[in-house]
Amino acid sequence: MFRYAVRKLLLAIPTILGILTLVFILLRVVPGDPVRLMMGDVAMPADVAALRHQFGLDRPLWVQYVDYLTHAVRGDFGLALKSGLPVIGEILRVFPHTVLLAVVGLLITVALGLPVGVLSAVRAGSFWDYGSMAVSLLGLSLPTFWLAILMILLFSVKLSWLPITGAGNFSQPGDLLVRLILPALTLGISTAAFAARMTRSCMLEVLAQDYVRTARAKGVPQRSVIYRHALKNAAIPIVTTMGILLSRLLGGAVVIEMVFSRPGIGQLIVSGILARDYPLVQGTVSFFAFTLIAVNLGVDLVYGYLDPTIRFD
Amino acid sequence: MGISTRPSGSTEPARAQTHGPAQPQAQPRVQAQAPVRRPRWKPPRTLRALLRNPGALLALLVMVFLAFVLVSPGSLTSFDPTLMSLPEKYAPPSRIHIFGADQLGRDVFARVVYGTRISLGIGFGSTILSLIAGSFIGIVAGYYGGWFDKTLMTLMDMLMAFPSILLALVMVASLGTGAINTIIALAVAMTPNFARQARASVLSVREKQYIQAAHSVGLASWYIMLRHILPNILAPLLITASLSIGVAILSEASLSYLGLGVPPPAPSWGTIVNEGKNAIGLAPWVATAGGGAVTVAVLAVNLLGDFLRDAYDPRLRGLR
Numbered sequence: 001m002f003r004y005a006v007r008k009l010l011l012a013i014p015t016i017l018g019i020l021t022l023v024f025i026l027l028r029v030v031p032g033d034p035v036r037l038m039m040g041d042v043a044m045p046a047d048v049a050a051l052r053h054q055f056g057l058d059r060p061l062w063v064q065y066v067d068y069l070t071h072a073v074r075g076d077f078g079l080a081l082k083s084g085l086p087v088i089g090e091i092l093r094v095f096p097h098t099v100l101l102a103v104v105g106l107l108i109t110v111a112l113g114l115p116v117g118v119l120s121a122v123r124a125g126s127f128w129d130y131g132s133m134a135v136s137l138l139g140l141s142l143p144t145f146w147l148a149i150l151m152i153l154l155f156s157v158k159l160s161w162l163p164i165t166g167a168g169n170f171s172q173p174g175d176l177l178v179r180l181i182l183p184a185l186t187l188g189i190s191t192a193a194f195a196a197r198m199t200r201s202c203m204l205e206v207l208a209q210d211y212v213r214t215a216r217a218k219g220v221p222q223r224s225v226i227y228r229h230a231l232k233n234a235a236i237p238i239v240t241t242m243g244i245l246l247s248r249l250l251g252g253a254v255v256i257e258m259v260f261s262r263p264g265i266g267q268l269i270v271s272g273i274l275a276r277d278y279p280l281v282q283g284t285v286s287f288f289a290f291t292l293i294a295v296n297l298g299v300d301l302v303y304g305y306l307d308p309t310i311r312f313d
Numbered sequence: 314m315g316i317s318t319r320p321s322g323s324t325e326p327a328r329a330q331t332h333g334p335a336q337p338q339a340q341p342r343v344q345a346q347a348p349v350r351r352p353r354w355k356p357p358r359t360l361r362a363l364l365r366n367p368g369a370l371l372a373l374l375v376m377v378f379l380a381f382v383l384v385s386p387g388s389l390t391s392f393d394p395t396l397m398s399l400p401e402k403y404a405p406p407s408r409i410h411i412f413g414a415d416q417l418g419r420d421v422f423a424r425v426v427y428g429t430r431i432s433l434g435i436g437f438g439s440t441i442l443s444l445i446a447g448s449f450i451g452i453v454a455g456y457y458g459g460w461f462d463k464t465l466m467t468l469m470d471m472l473m474a475f476p477s478i479l480l481a482l483v484m485v486a487s488l489g490t491g492a493i494n495t496i497i498a499l500a501v502a503m504t505p506n507f508a509r510q511a512r513a514s515v516l517s518v519r520e521k522q523y524i525q526a527a528h529s530v531g532l533a534s535w536y537i538m539l540r541h542i543l544p545n546i547l548a549p550l551l552i553t554a555s556l557s558i559g560v561a562i563l564s565e566a567s568l569s570y571l572g573l574g575v576p577p578p579a580p581s582w583g584t585i586v587n588e589g590k591n592a593i594g595l596a597p598w599v600a601t602a603g604g605g606a607v608t609v610a611v612l613a614v615n616l617l618g619d620f621l622r623d624a625y626d627p628r629l630r631g632l633r
Contacts, residue, residue, distance in 0.1 A: 251476025
């Protein structure tokens, strides 16, 4: 297990470098002039040149690349344009809110998606199965932002139970949690639809295996077949898809944060793009990628723990 | 040149492959060899299955209707989607304004109807673009293999590590907003998925006898890839594409909602929701109409995609 963990950690290093390179390519090499976008079409050529010089964008591309890479790996993403503060500081200020939203969203997803998926697979073809799969298809087809607005309309506007916007403060946990309910619920519901379908198909596959049939044939009670034989083996592919799930959750958080005006990584990226705060966008996206790699590394480790055979390939 | 006159070595196994019990939509492949008379075309299984599936049938009707709206929005409403009429600001739904009016007094129904063209156009456009780009990358990588394959696939894996909405946002940040840029941004975000799948299929097809036969008669690589590999891996790719359209429509809506899609005053469904959001208590019909349109379209596309996938391979039921 230790060797497996070390190998996975070492493998993450080229991935991080690759993703940083990718962010660099997407934002700098792709046609489209960030400085032009930032200043608009009416800017004077001299101003454009000055700003370009200020960001070091007039240097050769490879110099910019090395400079960006050496700073980024140390967590230095330069200064944000609007606030003039270090980008990393801005990120760390809002990051806990995104983590909180994603973690609670994940809990809701698992609590909602897994049981529904398992039950659908066990009673495949039943009324429950068709009903829950129809509902989950609807869940997959609802735009997250629209679901969020409908929740606001119901719980905040009509019923006035919950506050609409903001994330509160970590010094007031009660307020923080109350403001978390709607965003986390929205995020959880939309991802749970996906999780339920995923769980169902993993479970169906396992239930068709020989050892499940054998267990049934020798008279093992249904409960035991499902919990001891099927679910344990279905856990492996389900955990594998957790990476996709978390990626969806973090992607969903980007939109949710904007709807609920919550501070967070997604809100930072979108407002950065809208304000054409280019260093902020680049830094935040890189940081987001770091987070995703770390999360996937964690999933890999859990996976290695659950399925010992995976450690030896 | 010799391929159309001596097709038996390369195309017979191909037919056996594409002619499996549940894949009737792979038929066009066979048209290339006119001399070989194949058995009479049976009534397509997919069509019969469709008639037995009320959900998919309804979805198809919705899609046909949306296609009609897309082609001729003017026949459904006489209002101009961008015409402002401030006295009618936030007018509630009535006989004249079926879905009410928005903050500038524009007819919401007209905006939803005209928004079909933008939302579905971008959704379908970006899916088709990513299908083409992804298949190309996947086929070339799988066919040549080696370091070329490794490099391309590592790149695709890295792109896949990002949530697609984030990747689209990054692309919009560097390209700017607008319809074409949105299509490109979404296509980039969706391409890795197609590339991965295409490559995996190529690997399973590459060692088949008909490909070796094509090699042995000295066909050019591009010809083998285009005429022998592509037709044999196309069906599952098209299934994936049909399931991706919903995701693309949702992503476009998200981008427009965030104000990073097609710029106003053009009506996109996501933009309509965004404009209605601030008045959700005062005029809930604006946001409801926009979001409802997205949901109906995506639900129809997903139902049809699910149906096609089940018809193609029942084992994949419920998989997403």
